[in-house]
Amino acid sequence: MEQRHTISALVTNRSGVLTRISGLFARRGYNIESLSVCATEDPQFSRMTIVACADEHVLDQIVKQLDKLVDIKKITLAEDKTSIFRELLLVKLHADADVRAQIMQIATIYKAKTVDLSLQSMVLELTGEPDKLDAFLKVAEPFGIIEMARTGVTAIARGDVSIKDTVDYDELI
Amino acid sequence: MKLTGAQILIECLLEQGVDTVFGYPGGTVLDIYDALYGAQNKINHYLTSHEQGAAHAADGYARASGKTGVVIATSGPGATNLVTGIATTYMDSIPMVAITGNVALASLGRDSFQEIDITGVTMPITKNNYIIKSVEELADTVREAFYLAGSGRKGPVLVDIPKNVQQAVCEFTPKTPSVFIPKNVEDAQVQPAATLVINCKRPVIMAGGGIIASGANEELLRFAEKIQAPVCCTLMGLGGFPASHPLFLGMIGMHGTVAANRTMSEADLIIAVGCRFSDRVAGNRDKFGYGAKILHMDIDNAEIDKNIRADVALLGDNKKTLTALTAMVDTVERAEWIAKAQAYKESARKPQSIRAEKIIRALSEKTGGKAVVTTDVGQHQMWTAQYYDFEDPRLLITSGGLGTMGFGVGAAIGASIAKNGQKTYLVTGDGCFHMNLNELATAVRFNVPIVILLMNNNVLGMVHQWQKLFYGKRFSQTTLDRKTDYVALAEAFGAVGMRITSDEEISPILDKAMACNRPVVIDCLIGSDDNVLPMIPAGKSTDDMITELED
Numbered sequence: 095m096e097q098r099h100t101i102s103a104l105v106t107n108r109s110g111v112l113t114r115i116s117g118l119f120a121r122r123g124y125n126i127e128s129l130s131v132c133a134t135e136d137p138q139f140s141r142m143t144i145v146a147c148a149d150e151h152v153l154d155q156i157v158k159q160l161d162k163l164v165d166i167k168k169i170t171l172a173e174d175k176t177s178i179f180r181e182l183l184l185v186k187l188h189a190d191a192d193v194r195a196q197i198m199q200i201a202t203i204y205k206a207k208t209v210d211l212s213l214q215s216m217v218l219e220l221t222g223e224p225d226k227l228d229a230f231l232k233v234a235e236p237f238g239i240i241e242m243a244r245t246g247v248t249a250i251a252r253g254d255v256s257i258k259d260t261v262d263y264d265e266l267i
Numbered sequence: 268m269k270l271t272g273a274q275i276l277i278e279c280l281l282e283q284g285v286d287t288v289f290g291y292p293g294g295t296v297l298d299i300y301d302a303l304y305g306a307q308n309k310i311n312h313y314l315t316s317h318e319q320g321a322a323h324a325a326d327g328y329a330r331a332s333g334k335t336g337v338v339i340a341t342s343g344p345g346a347t348n349l350v351t352g353i354a355t356t357y358m359d360s361i362p363m364v365a366i367t368g369n370v371a372l373a374s375l376g377r378d379s380f381q382e383i384d385i386t387g388v389t390m391p392i393t394k395n396n397y398i399i400k401s402v403e404e405l406a407d408t409v410r411e412a413f414y415l416a417g418s419g420r421k422g423p424v425l426v427d428i429p430k431n432v433q434q435a436v437c438e439f440t441p442k443t444p445s446v447f448i449p450k451n452v453e454d455a456q457v458q459p460a461a462t463l464v465i466n467c468k469r470p471v472i473m474a475g476g477g478i479i480a481s482g483a484n485e486e487l488l489r490f491a492e493k494i495q496a497p498v499c500c501t502l503m504g505l506g507g508f509p510a511s512h513p514l515f516l517g518m519i520g521m522h523g524t525v526a527a528n529r530t531m532s533e534a535d536l537i538i539a540v541g542c543r544f545s546d547r548v549a550g551n552r553d554k555f556g557y558g559a560k561i562l563h564m565d566i567d568n569a570e571i572d573k574n575i576r577a578d579v580a581l582l583g584d585n586k587k588t589l590t591a592l593t594a595m596v597d598t599v600e601r602a603e604w605i606a607k608a609q610a611y612k613e614s615a616r617k618p619q620s621i622r623a624e625k626i627i628r629a630l631s632e633k634t635g636g637k638a639v640v641t642t643d644v645g646q647h648q649m650w651t652a653q654y655y656d657f658e659d660p661r662l663l664i665t666s667g668g669l670g671t672m673g674f675g676v677g678a679a680i681g682a683s684i685a686k687n688g689q690k691t692y693l694v695t696g697d698g699c700f701h702m703n704l705n706e707l708a709t710a711v712r713f714n715v716p717i718v719i720l721l722m723n724n725n726v727l728g729m730v731h732q733w734q735k736l737f738y739g740k741r742f743s744q745t746t747l748d749r750k751t752d753y754v755a756l757a758e759a760f761g762a763v764g765m766r767i768t769s770d771e772e773i774s775p776i777l778d779k780a781m782a783c784n785r786p787v788v789i790d791c792l793i794g795s796d797d798n799v800l801p802m803i804p805a806g807k808s809t810d811d812m813i814t815e816l817e818d
Contacts, residue, residue, distance in 0.1 A: 110390075110398075113390065117390055118391075121391050155572075155573060158568050158571075159569050161568065165395070266583075267419055267449060267568075267582065267583055
């Protein structure tokens with residue numbers, strides 16, 4: 095049964111790494127929903143968060159095939175119950191004077207920030223779990239979305255553990 | 268000492284113990300070739316007719332010796348000509364380092380003359396690849412490339428060096444190369460596997476290329492004898508278990524023996540060592556190993572549960588895991604099960620029929636199953652796997668995973684060089700031979716003693732057979748009807764040409780070719796309707812095995 099899974103990976107900070115990873119997904123037919131990359135506390139490594147839609151067997155293969163890549167130093171699954179997930183959304187809505195107040199109301203309820211205001215539109219910024227962003231968009235949609243940009247989710251595990259504690263494939267053989 | 272990038276590359280090759288490279292010069296590797304010129308007494312470079320031949324030669328060299336093959340090519344078309352050869356090594360997990368030149372950094376990304384993003388092109392077919400942006404990182408990158416090629420599950424690595432990096436100068440410090448040392452396995456890791464083995468009644472061992480890659484043929488023999496399990500080999504594993512051994516069942520899979528396939532389907536435990544359940548072996552993944560438990564022993568974690576679900580997986584180098592496992596299991600007797608397997612072997616025995624079989628069996632007898640035999644791809648490849656009794660590892664040199672037609676001549680040259688000029692045999696077809704016969708010139712130039720047995724049936728045999736069986740004999744584009752006179756062709760290249768036109772000529776001509784010290788091409792006329800049997804059609808299981816075909 096296909097489910098959404100979030101994979102976190104520490105990758106070497108070299109050019110071509112992104113191509114290599116997305117190439118792997120493409121040729122093995124894995125489904126990427128989103129991919130975000132950022133710097134880490136160590137300049138040698140970047141952190142990549144990939145959301146993939148897959149069943150158990152495919153997920154197992156995704157993690158193992160990624161683990162095999164030289165550029166992937168550590169890889170782990172961000173479990174629902176033991177991780178924190180956050181995503182950023184910027185959405186530009188149709189907003190003339192008539193509806194502005196209503197939009198502000200929704201923004202207040204969801205704790206979204208107004209970051210831009212024009213005669214016919216406004217841009218709202220929201221950070222939170224992906225589900226919260228989805229819900230917000232559902233409510234905002236009737237006003238008319240001119241455009242939107244989502245960063246894709248990033249995740250970090252709760253507690254004292256760190257991705258650096260996971261055992262890489264190379265260390266097993 | 269201060270050296271140019273090109274000189275540093277040569278020093279790194281020498282550090283790694285490389286004394287043989289295959290390649291073809293060009294504009295963006297002028298500096299590398301200049302450095303090679305200075306190292307002539309230390310590194311033997313073999314110039315081929317085509318970069319593809321050089322790649323296949325480096326591949327054949329690696330398969331025959333266990334060392335990492337090295338191929339050098341120029342940028343652009345030179346590099347792209349390596350692609351098939353690199354993909355061939357990737358699919359069969361052969362250690363190779365491909366070195367390509369590229370245009371200077373300032374010219375990159377401007378569609379310059381002979382510029383190609385070879386790292387982009389070869390990304391999916393290499394373990395990893397590198398483009399070197401500064402001469403300071405050259406030495407360590409080359410060292411990393413060699414380590415990667417020869418470690419874990421081996422494979423090809425490409426290093427792309429822009430011209431200006433080859434010319435730039437920097438300080439070079441020699442370093443002893445780090446060698447991959449497989450981890451020891453803990454008893455706790457092995458215990459689940461041992462339990463499966465101890466409790467089984469009808470085990471079968473399936474040995475693949477991993478046995479040869481890890482040099483674990485002796486450990487396999489000891490293990491098989493201790494637990495009295497019949498052994499079959501995948502195409503890539505042939506030679507990993509001696510063909511003359513009573514426990515040997517032959518090759519498994521699509522064109523495997525009746526004994527191997529039937530015994531496997533009645534086993535209650537399949538011990539898969541160093542193999543990957545390819546679609547040539549496990550055609551029907553739902554039916555394969557039905558009713559049996561599966562123990563999968565491999566060095567690549569990603570292969571576990573990829574194609575077939577394993578009941579127990581034992582991750583690690585086969586030499587280590589087999590040794591540990593052998594120590595934890597008991598010696599057993601299994602007379603009834605062994606007798607059953609033997610019965611299958613006996614019942615399938617039939618008189619020699621097709622000429623290709625007679626030729627290959629004759630070769631096998633005359634060489635005691637100990638010659639280096641390279642093949643191309645197709646019917647002749649399967650006949651070689653079926654009828655040559657390989658006694659030792661690193662004798663069968665064949666493109667299994669990618670199935671590259673045209674692999675043969677280059678690979679045979681590389682294999683012979685790897686074995687210090689030992690006579691090497693190439694079994695090929697007329698289709699395959701036409702693809703890379705240009706390398707015959709290379710064999711003659713370096714006087715590499717290869718004996719080419721060209722199975723000449725005027726058709727693209729394997730495709731022709733499938734069209735016969737599954738496409739209503741609509742032989743689309745598989746009849747060659749070429750007028751090539753292979754004897755004349757051989758002589759034109761400076762080799763020796765011979766011909767076998769009847770069964771009686773087989774033995775005397777083979778003797779004559781084997782006594783010859785120059786490259787030989789033997790045009791073997793065989794029937795265009797000869798079939799490779801048995802055959803399990805694609806996607807099917809042992810139940811669907813075809814053992815006979817009406818003509």
